[in-house]
Amino acid sequence: MTYRNMNRSWLEKYDQPQTPGKTPKDEFDAFIELSSDPTVVFDEDKAWDRVSSRLSMTPAKKRFDYSIILKVAAVVVLAAFTFLLYQVSLTDNPQLVEVTTTDAPLNYTLPDGSTVYLDANSTLSFQEDFNERIVTFDGRGFYDVVKGGSTFTIQMHDLSVTVLGTSFSVETSDNQFRSFVKEGLVQVSDTHSSRMVKPGEILTYQKSDKKFAIAANDNPNILAWKTGKFIFKNTPFDEVTDNLEKYYKVNFRNAHQFKGCLVTAEFDQQDLTEVLAVLGEILNLEFKISQTEVKTLGKVCK
Amino acid sequence: MPETSDIFLFNKVKNGDTVAFEEIFRRYYNDLARYCFTLVRDETIAEEITQEVYIYLWEKKDNIEISSSLKSYLFSAIRNKSINYIKYELPKQRILIDISDTVLVEGTVFHEKNDIKRLKKKIQVSINQLPEKCKQIFLLSRYGGMTYKEIAEDLDLSVKTVENQMSIALKKLRDLLESDLKNYLNE
Known part of the structure; x- marks a missing residue:
């Protein structure tokens, strides 16, 4: 049977009006009908609460005697109630909650149970009621979003990230946006277009030319800024320091001079002095720390 | 105790009886929402439409005359509203x-x-x-x-x-x- 004929024969089956709930005609019919789910149960109480409050009815649990006097009283009560509601709604405007980190990172739990690990110097803000699951974000953060009825949106200047329930990191700087997805799927959109980022991928967006690039992530330390766990295998020294800088909040001033030195080591939340001692031992180098600056001294590797 | 008839309840509703209205609401809400769900295939929309129908019923109770039965009135209201939703609202949905x-x-x-x-x-x-x-x-x-x-x-x-x-x-x-x-x- 050709495709056209196949279509034709289905079409004939659908040519007659269908009544919902009617016995399905064939397998395809029954199959499609599966989506109607006749077992679904709706929450009557919740629905009634919504409808009665939209009609400004007081919860009608007790029976009223509709004598004139009571009717008048009810109207007065209703009016007072509405006025009260109005007053409450005036003073109870949703508040904007803002969370800002300066020196130290912070693990923050949002009203829906999603968590954000905010790195230092980041800002997160959202409406207190959090009905729409929208946050505004600036800086670097790791999001672990719980699955909810609605999508979860992060707005960052002209970019927005939409997800349903997943974990991923985002990072904005003056000229670049980066997102790494650990689990699930993340959609990143600017005003014109959008891209899907899959687990293990890293998306980079250059603000200057508004272009997206997606690549498989090959850096095992992509989340080390948060976890403090580093794995280096023959990694050039300047790449090692790039990763360390993000977690230890220091600046390796002349690391690029030593990029010929390869490091194989693992660290797990050790103090910076300990990490530097290990590196010094492996590479026969010395480090001089002054405040947040680290200077590397010694012979360049060949 | 036998169930109070729909027409009797609806006449009470016409007099502004919220208790009768709640009884009608609870009597058919789930059936109507389920029927609506088979039409629009979206649980949230189905509930919304069903609630709209009830709100309409209350607000226009003075002008609504039930010719056959309240039940069939409600079901055809759901059907009309659902079809209108599919026709006019669905294409607008972001x-x-x-x-x-x-x-x-x-x-x-x-x-x-x-x-x-x-x-x-x-x-x-x-x-x-x-x-x-x-x-x-x-x-x-x-x-x-x-x-x-x-x-x-x-x-x-x-x-x-x-x-x-x-x-x-x-x-x-x-x-x-x-x-x-x-x-x-x-x-």
Whole structure:
């Protein structure tokens, strides 16, 4: 049977009006009908609460005697109630909650149970009621979003990230946006277009030319800024320091001079002095720390 | 105690009796919402439409005369409102990509019968992914119970166009669901 004929024969089956709930005609019919789910149960109480409050009815649990006097009283009560509601709604405007980190990172739990690990110097803000699951974000953060009825949106200047329930990191700087997805799927959109980022991928967006690039992530330390766990295998020294800088909040001033030195080591939340001692031992180098600056001294590797 | 009759309750509603209104509400809410769900295939929208119908019933109670039965009045109100929703509101809906659903549709073939819940979801999502016009016509015909001629007149299209859109819809659904259908039938 050709495709056209196949279509034709289905079409004939659908040519007659269908009544919902009617016995399905064939397998395809029954199959499609599966989506109607006749077992679904709706929450009557919740629905009634919504409808009665939209009609400004007081919860009608007790029976009223509709004598004139009571009717008048009810109207007065209703009016007072509405006025009260109005007053409450005036003073109870949703508040904007803002969370800002300066020196130290912070693990923050949002009203829906999603968590954000905010790195230092980041800002997160959202409406207190959090009905729409929208946050505004600036800086670097790791999001672990719980699955909810609605999508979860992060707005960052002209970019927005939409997800349903997943974990991923985002990072904005003056000229670049980066997102790494650990689990699930993340959609990143600017005003014109959008891209899907899959687990293990890293998306980079250059603000200057508004272009997206997606690549498989090959850096095992992509989340080390948060976890403090580093794995280096023959990694050039300047790449090692790039990763360390993000977690230890220091600046390796002349690391690029030593990029010929390869490091194989693992660290797990050790103090910076300990990490530097290990590196010094492996590479026969010395480090001089002054405040947040680290200077590397010694012979360049060949 | 026998149930108070609908007409008796509705007459009380006409006099502003909120208790009678609540009784009618609870008596039919789930049936109506479920019926509406078979028409619009979206639980949230189904509840919204059903609640709108009740709100309308209360607000216009003075002007509503029930000729047959309250029950059939409510069901046909749901049907009309659902069809209007499919016709006028659905095309306006901003397309929100449900990411987990997209994965579901693109990535998974179902083998297990106990995956029926996800399978249902997948069918719903497949319908939702049809192009707008296609989806509208498919839903009107399949779930709104309208004939091609009625749809054509309603949407100001030729019957031929409606037919074409239906065959596009069916081909797309078949493409998306073919392997699932086979698996489902083989078990």
